[in-house]
Amino acid sequence: MRNTAGGILVLTAPLCAQNLPPAKPRTTRILFLLDASGSMGAVWEGRPRMEVAKSLLAKMVDSLNTYPNLELGLRVYGHQYSREENNCQDSRLEVAFASKNAQAIKAKLQTLQPRGNTPITYSLLQSANDFPADKTARNVLILITDGLESCQGDPCATSLALQRKHIFLKPFVIGIGAEKEFGKQLECLGQYYNAADVKTFRSVLDNVITQTLQKTTVRVNLTDADGKPVESNVNMTFINSATGQPEYNYVHYRDAKGQPDVLDIDALQSYDLIINTVPPVRQADLKIKPGQANLLTYKTPQGTLRLQGPNMTPNPYGTVQAVVRAQGQEATVVALPFGSRQKLLGAIMKWKCLRCRALSGASQSNKVRKQW
Numbered sequence: 001m002r003n004t005a006g007g008i009l010v011l012t013a014p015l016c017a018q019n020l021p022p023a024k025p026r027t028t029r030i031l032f033l034l035d036a037s038g039s040m041g042a043v044w045e046g047r048p049r050m051e052v053a054k055s056l057l058a059k060m061v062d063s064l065n066t067y068p069n070l071e072l073g074l075r076v077y078g079h080q081y082s083r084e085e086n087n088c089q090d091s092r093l094e095v096a097f098a099s100k101n102a103q104a105i106k107a108k109l110q111t112l113q114p115r116g117n118t119p120i121t122y123s124l125l126q127s128a129n130d131f132p133a134d135k136t137a138r139n140v141l142i143l144i145t146d147g148l149e150s151c152q153g154d155p156c157a158t159s160l161a162l163q164r165k166h167i168f169l170k171p172f173v174i175g176i177g178a179e180k181e182f183g184k185q186l187e188c189l190g191q192y193y194n195a196a197d198v199k200t201f202r203s204v205l206d207n208v209i210t211q212t213l214q215k216t217t218v219r220v221n222l223t224d225a226d227g228k229p230v231e232s233n234v235n236m237t238f239i240n241s242a243t244g245q246p247e248y249n250y251v252h253y254r255d256a257k258g259q260p261d262v263l264d265i266d267a268l269q270s271y272d273l274i275i276n277t278v279p280p281v282r283q284a285d286l287k288i289k290p291g292q293a294n295l296l297t298y299k300t301p302q303g304t305l306r307l308q309g310p311n312m313t314p315n316p317y318g319t320v321q322a323v324v325r326a327q328g329q330e331a332t333v334v335a336l337p338f339g340s341r342q343k344l345l346g347a348i349m350k351w352k353c354l355r356c357r358a359l360s361g362a363s364q365s366n367k368v369r370k371q372w
Contacts (some may be wrong), residue, residue: 025069027137028211029097031130031168032057032105032249033123035145037078040114042146044177045198049146053176054109057144060205065102067213073097073130074105078116078122088151089114091123093130114361120145121153128167139168139192140212140268143292146176147211148185156188163242169268170242172208176201214291216267219260222252222275225346226302231249234275234300241270267291275300277345279326301346307338 022171022312036055040050074095081087094108095101120143131139140266149155159171173191175183183194193208195201222231237246247269265271267290275281277300288294307322324333324344336342 027069027071027130027134028140028212029071029073029134030064030138030140030142030209031073031075031097031127032061032075033127033143034074034112035078035118035143035147036076036112036114037116037118037147037150038083039118040078042122042177048110048114049116051263054112056202056205058106058109059107060209061102065100070099070213071099072101072105073266074108074223074269075120075123075127075130076108077111078114079112083116085115085214088117088119088153089122091119091126093126096289097130097132105353109173113295115176118145118147118150120149120151120155122151124155124162128162128165131167138266139166139193139269141168141171142208143171143173143189144176145173145186146183160242166243169266170270172211174201174208211267211290213275214267215288216288216292216294217262218265218288218294218296219262220252220275221260221295221297222274222300223297225299227299228296229254229260231300231302234277236276237274237285238265238270239274241272247271262293276326278343279345281345292301294329302343303346304341305336305344306341307336 034053035061036050040053041048043049044052051319064070073093074096075091075093077091079090080092081090091205095105098104124278126139127141162168163170173186173189173192174195175192176195177197183192186192187357193204195204220236222234223229224231234252236250236252238245239245240247248263248265250261250263255261264296265288267288270284271288273286273296274282275283275298281298283296283298286296307321320338321335322338323335324342325331326333333344334342346363
């Protein structure tokens with residue numbers, strides 16, 4: 001097995017999840033990317049937006065200072081040059097990653113004043129160099145901004161490219177004091193939250209940290225055609241939606257009580273699930289709730305098709321195969337030689353062959369049909 005740069009466990013061969021050895025604690029690194037452009041000086045419920053952001057962020061890092069296996073960093077943009085100077089490289093890592101560095105971050109926050117542009121794209125690119133070269137870590141980026149890109153960059157494409165390189169996981173984007181239309185232009189960056197008021201900003205920040213640090217589990221319940229949880233021993237693959245690469249690959253298992261096994265999963269990614277039946281079942285964009293025990297249920301009724309060829313010696317037909325197709329489709333799902341057995345997903349299959357005899361071990365609910 002190996003770990004990706006983003007810190008997500010990849011099993012390179014199917015394993016039963018309950019047999020996995022205990023995972024060693026991984027370091028989580030959270031980079032706060034803070035907007036200090038000129039617009040952050042606007043008044044927000046009686047105080048400048050910048051002052052609200054600095055105050056809540058200071059309290060947040062204080063509360064995180066005792067967490068084990070956690071390192072924080074602070075990058076700021078728009079704070080070194082005035083807006084009139086139109087500097088599109090105004091971005092700097094102000095506090096490098098370290099454990100228990102809340103005091104350093106709070107001291108730096110006190111010095112920041114909103115001044116210049118909003119170079120989000122440039123800042124994202126620079127943040128790629130902020131994270132240490134540690135393939136076992138979980139790299140998390142939290143962008144706090146009240147404005148859109150002002151330097152003609154493409155932050156959405158840049159964010160996706162860095163996710164695909166496993167530089168960081170899917171970013172959190174918190175739009176403060178913003179209208180809903182503003183958020184639609186930032187949703188492509190990552191998981192967007194609209195903090196239109198100070199109270200919401202506080203709760204969103206808490207929620208993001210909770211998602212980042214709390215354990216998330218997933219159980220996949222496979223049922224028969226009647227919805228009974230009996231299906232098992234099926235390989236399943238969780239595909240990273242951003243990269244298209246498998247992140248988790250394991251064989252579904254049930255314990256003595258018939259309960260499906262529990263998989264620890266990093267909920268900061270988006271996943272597609274492939275249940276590797278014949279044919280496979282694919283569920284795009286899994287709805288996984290971070291920090292919770294999730295149960296996903298899918299109907300995957302299976303039957304066993306047993307093929308018995310003509311009992312002729314010598315056999316004038318040579319090797320004879322059955323072609324299995326989904327009902328109403330011409331694409332071949334699998335071609336099987338006679339004398340073989342194959343588990344098939346029920347209720348959708350038909351098979352056809354020429355000058356042969358077949359027997360189906362599938363249940364009636366699977367509706368395997370014979371065509372001569």
